[in-house]
Amino acid sequence: xxxxxxxxxxxxxxxxxxxxxxxxxxxxxxxxxxxxxxxxxxxxxxxxxxxxxxxxxxxxxxxxxxxxxxxxxxxxxxxxxxxxxxxxxxxxxxxxxxxxxxxxxxxxxxxxxxxxxxxxxxxxxxxxxxxxxxxxxxxxxxxxxxxxxxxxxxxxxxxxxxxxxxxxxxxxxxxxxxxxxxxxxxxxxxxxxxxxxxxxxxxxxxxxxxxxxxxxxxxxxxxxxxxxxxxxxxxxxxxxxxxxxxxxxxxxxxxxxxxxxxxxxxxxxxxxxxxxxxxxxxxxxxxxxxxxxxxxxxxxxxxxxxxxxxxxxxxxxxxxxxxxxxxxxxxxxxxxxxxxxxxx
Amino acid sequence: xxxxxxxxxxxxxxxxxxxxxxxxxxxxxxxxxxxxxxxxxxxxxxxxxxxxxxxxxxxxxxxxxxxxxxxxxxxxxxxxxxxxxxxxxxxxxxxxxxxxxxxxxxxxxxxxxxxxxxxxxxxxxxxxxxxxxxxxxxxxxxxxxxxxxxxxxxxxxxxxxxxxxxxxxxxxxxxxxxxxxxxxxxxxxxxxxxxxxxxxxxxxxxxxxxxxxxxxxxxxxxxxxxxxxxxxxxxxxxxxxxxxxxxxxxxxxxxxxxxxxxxxxxxxxxxxxxxxxxxxxxxxxxxxxxxxxxxxxxxxxxxxxxxxxxxxxxxxxxxxxxxxxxxxxxxxxxxxxxxxxxxx
Numbered sequence: 001x002x003x004x005x006x007x008x009x010x011x012x013x014x015x016x017x018x019x020x021x022x023x024x025x026x027x028x029x030x031x032x033x034x035x036x037x038x039x040x041x042x043x044x045x046x047x048x049x050x051x052x053x054x055x056x057x058x059x060x061x062x063x064x065x066x067x068x069x070x071x072x073x074x075x076x077x078x079x080x081x082x083x084x085x086x087x088x089x090x091x092x093x094x095x096x097x098x099x100x101x102x103x104x105x106x107x108x109x110x111x112x113x114x115x116x117x118x119x120x121x122x123x124x125x126x127x128x129x130x131x132x133x134x135x136x137x138x139x140x141x142x143x144x145x146x147x148x149x150x151x152x153x154x155x156x157x158x159x160x161x162x163x164x165x166x167x168x169x170x171x172x173x174x175x176x177x178x179x180x181x182x183x184x185x186x187x188x189x190x191x192x193x194x195x196x197x198x199x200x201x202x203x204x205x206x207x208x209x210x211x212x213x214x215x216x217x218x219x220x221x222x223x224x225x226x227x228x229x230x231x232x233x234x235x236x237x238x239x240x241x242x243x244x245x246x247x248x249x250x251x252x253x254x255x256x257x258x259x260x261x262x263x264x265x266x267x268x269x270x271x272x273x274x275x276x277x278x279x280x281x282x283x284x285x286x287x288x289x290x291x292x293x294x295x296x297x298x299x300x301x302x303x304x305x306x307x308x309x310x311x312x313x314x315x316x317x318x319x320x321x322x323x324x325x326x327x328x329x330x331x332x333x334x335x336x337x338x339x340x341x342x343x344x
Numbered sequence: 345x346x347x348x349x350x351x352x353x354x355x356x357x358x359x360x361x362x363x364x365x366x367x368x369x370x371x372x373x374x375x376x377x378x379x380x381x382x383x384x385x386x387x388x389x390x391x392x393x394x395x396x397x398x399x400x401x402x403x404x405x406x407x408x409x410x411x412x413x414x415x416x417x418x419x420x421x422x423x424x425x426x427x428x429x430x431x432x433x434x435x436x437x438x439x440x441x442x443x444x445x446x447x448x449x450x451x452x453x454x455x456x457x458x459x460x461x462x463x464x465x466x467x468x469x470x471x472x473x474x475x476x477x478x479x480x481x482x483x484x485x486x487x488x489x490x491x492x493x494x495x496x497x498x499x500x501x502x503x504x505x506x507x508x509x510x511x512x513x514x515x516x517x518x519x520x521x522x523x524x525x526x527x528x529x530x531x532x533x534x535x536x537x538x539x540x541x542x543x544x545x546x547x548x549x550x551x552x553x554x555x556x557x558x559x560x561x562x563x564x565x566x567x568x569x570x571x572x573x574x575x576x577x578x579x580x581x582x583x584x585x586x587x588x589x590x591x592x593x594x595x596x597x598x599x600x601x602x603x604x605x606x607x608x609x610x611x612x613x614x615x616x617x618x619x620x621x622x623x624x625x626x627x628x629x630x631x632x633x634x635x636x637x638x639x640x641x642x643x644x645x646x647x648x649x650x651x652x653x654x655x656x657x658x659x660x661x662x663x664x665x666x667x668x669x670x671x672x673x674x675x676x677x678x679x680x681x682x683x684x685x686x687x688x
Contacts, residue, residue, distance in 0.1 A: 008686060170531040185601075187514040187531040189561055190552040190654035197658070208534040217533055217565040220682045221557050257529075310534035314541070332688040338564045339683035342352060344676040 001060060001120055001142045002163065002202045002224040006031030007328035008215060010165075010204050011320070012229030013064030013122065014173065014240075014307075015039030021049050023237040023320055025056030030321035031328065033120065033225070035062040043108035050116050060119035062144075067126030068103035069285060071179060073263075077282035082291055084280055088273070088303055094294040099287035114139045122146060122165055124176040125264070125285075133160035146176030148184060148191065150198035163202040165227060166195050170208025172230045172309030174266040175257065180283040183257050183265045189221055196222045210311035212330015216338075219331065228327070230309040234317040243299060247271075247306045251313040261296060261305040263288030269306040345404060345464055345486045346507065346546045346568040350375030351672035352559060354509075354548050355664070356573030357408030357466065358517065358582075358651075359383030365393050367581040369400030370664035375672065377464065377569070378664075379406040387452035394460050404463035406488075411470030412447035413629060415523060417607075419443075421626035426635055428624055432617065432647055438638040443631035458483045466490060466509055468520040469608070469629075477504035490520030492528060492535065494542035507546040509571060510539050514552025516574045516653030518610040519601065524627040527601050527609045533565055540566045554655035556674015560682075563675065572671070574653040578661040587643060591615075591650045595657040605640060605649040607632025613650040 009032035013019050024034030038046045053061055078099045089096045113121055113136050121136050122144040133143050145156035146165040153164055167176050168188025188207040205223035209215060215226040233240040253269040259281035260274050281288060296304040353376035357363050368378030382390045397405055422443045433440045457465055457480050465480050466488040477487050489500035490509040497508055511520050512532025532551040549567035559570040577584040597613040603625035604618050640648040
């Protein structure tokens with residue numbers, strides 16, 4: 001699949017609103033690989049998005065699915081965190097959500113995958129068991145798994161993954177680590193090296209990429225394509241909300257990785273909630289996500305998640321097709337210039 | 345200078361023992377740019393190393409100098425940290441050092457720079473004032489400054505720097521930030537983009553690079569050369585001690601950034617001392633360095649600094665010239681392959 005892409009550009013699946021059928025189709029029509037995101041949606045809502053996307057493009061595209069957590073969470077820690085942030089909810093006149101847990105409609109989404117024959121399916125937050133990977137592949141999809149270490153790469157390839165999405169610590173939004181333990185800061189170039197040393201499958205590189213030259217960098221570092229997320233957020237086809245886009249456009253906040261909003265490490269712009277609650281936030285996903293949902297929707301940029309990769313200040317409101325063409329042309333010219341300067 | 349390098353490989357200055365005249369000369373003789381490190385040495389010791397290096401090569405090489413801290417440290421915090429770690433020193437039958445501070449023989453080292461006409465001088469931990477930069481340049485040296493942000497890049501270029509060493513968070517040993525505040529995790533590719541957007545001077549990229557493909561990656565991302573440190577540590581010409589080399593060769597510990605050993609953020613292998621004291625260590629350099637010096641020399645891998653970049657497990661005991669040739673050839677072939685696959 002990656003070998004046949006006209007341009008080495010993958011649009012990152014952005015669960016929670018960024019990904020839309022319009023965005024995925026525009027990227028695929030421009031020669032890249034667009035992605036829908038099944039996370040947080042019901043299987044029926046994903047089915048509708050798939051149908052809509054197919055109306056808009058006859059090119060390959062992808063669908064990303066969250067894998068259920070494999071470890072239990074500490075209910076006492078979730079309750080303590082709820083007590084800590086309750087005053088924030090009250091101040092915004094919303095309630096904390098019920099930290100019910102759950103598996104994000106996993107079984108129904110697997111059924112959808114078996115029925116929908118999406119060209120590329122990627123998994124995040126873990127690797128499905130080998131029999132699930134085989135079943136998805138058997139229904140006509142190529143399977144990619146998001147990894148953040150050489151060990152995860154080995155596990156995913158052993159489970160049958162056709163390729164890997166290699167996510168450096170520079171990436172915006174959730175880290176795709178299999179387990180919700182610690183906060184890893186392995187940068188994209190070292191991670192590509194570790195993964196390349198561990199397995200031999202096609203790699204999509206992601207994390208902090210913002211220009212054609214950055215795309216070229218990961219291609220020479222061993223990736224078959226570059227995946228960008230934050231750069232697509234201001235595209236007119238994106239579903240990002242106005243508050244998020246305004247914070248990105250301001251361009252003046254650093255980014256940090258935090259569990260404060262969802263209970264899993266995710267990179268966003270530093271705001272008051274992130275600063276005050278990161279240290280206390282438990283490793284409890286999706287429980288913390290559920291607790292804070294309405295607070296995050298209250299319209300206050302200081303108490304919502306403002307996901308952003310480390311290069312977010314370079315994002316511009318270009319049509320997605322134009323962005324794909326600009327990235328691809330920039331990558332090709334950066335490669336040509338460096339190869340002329342340093343001939344083999 | 346960088347434009348005329350036969351190979352785009354810079355050997356990182358490694359103060360504290362890694363850099364030697366033999367290593368710097370071997371790298372320069374192989375077509376890269378070797379570096380001596382003035383940090384922790386007297387000006388006279390540096391003078392001897394310069395003379396020795398000149399006996400071993402007639403090619404250009406560099407000398408790195410630490411810039412004195414511009415902020416005062418909290419003496420109370422240093423005393424409290426000393427109380428905290430005193431039992432470690434007693435257990436190892438050494439004394440804590442006198443946290444006297446000081447400027448690492450700055451004035452004498454500047455005099456040496458004016459006298460020695462080293463082809464390339466790089467500064468770390470800050471940027472000298474414009475008149476010092478001008479004086480060093482006036483005595484025949486090209487001046488590089490290590491930066492870790494776009495703001496530092498602007499300050500260095502405004503002060504007259506000919507080029508910048510752009511250090512990503514992946515790098516082993518000390519972060520070269522101008523100020524000892526916080527711990528920044530900006531990855532090398534985003535940092536190159538931020539610095540390229542801020543200034544227009546030649547850039548040397550460093551942090552977590554371990555292979556020819558990694559070198560190629562930073563060249564297409566906009567750097568004129570790649571700087572590697574950890575990869576040179578096991579070379580026979582390196583001055584790294586046996587305990588450090590054994591820990592690197594074991595390859596089984598993660599790396600983290602800590603102030604526990606020196607009071608400035610530095611990346612090393614996780615060991616007991618790092619784990620137990622990172623949270624308490626004050627931002628006090630060189631005072632913490634002075635406190636822990638003899639403890640770090642006591643021969644216990646659990647209480648010494650084991651500096652390592654994020655790709656340290658790929659370091660191998662090759663002669664330095666062979667490593668330079670391997671990196672350069674790998675970079676050239678990675679560029680050629682990617683340029684063929686994605687022609688302009």
